[in-house]
Amino acid sequence: MALSILYWLNFVSGTKKLHQKSEVAVKSEHVLKFLYDPELRHVQGRVQASMRDRSYHINITLGDNYTVEDSICDCVNGQDKCHHKASLLLYGYKNVSKTDVRESWIKHPKSGPPKKTMTMDELFPPTPKLANYSHAMDSF
Incomplete structure (x- = not known):
């Protein structure tokens, strides 16, 4: 996974309600966008x-030792801990693979043998009938 579960665990530590509400939000597919x-x-x-349209x-800045250094949410509790932030951290653990992370495919390309370049004659060899006809034309 791209985002460690420890970020979420440290964020919800000691708050059972925050823990539960964030799990419900992720299961209910309330995370609409994740970067x-x-x-x-x-x-x-x-x-x-949760209950509104x-x-x-x-926005969350991750710190050292799997902690949240800084975070903000538009909700009423946005300056403190809220289940929206916790939901985003949990979603990042459960749903983000290494290929979803920005430019990771460029940094770690799969190695393979180089592709062979083929000529047109190799791609489309003449049929035996046409080959014999062209040799017959050369003798005239």
Whole structure:
């Protein structure tokens, strides 16, 4: 997985309600957008509100030792811990593979043998009938 579960565990530590609400939000597919940049250690996304017809923008900066260094959410509790932030961290663990991370496919390409270049004659060899006809034309 691209995002360690430890970020989520440290964020929800000691708050059972936050733990449960974030799990419900991920299972209910309330995470609408998720972007993760491992170089900047930044997570950004959008999470649907639980009971309302709106969504919240979240920005999270990941710190050392699997902690959240800084975070903000548009919701009422956005300056503190909220389940929208926790949902984004949990979603990142459960749903993001290494190929979803920005430019990871460029950094670690699969190695393989170089492709052989073929000429047109190799791709489309003349049929035996045409080959005999062309030799017959040369003798005239």
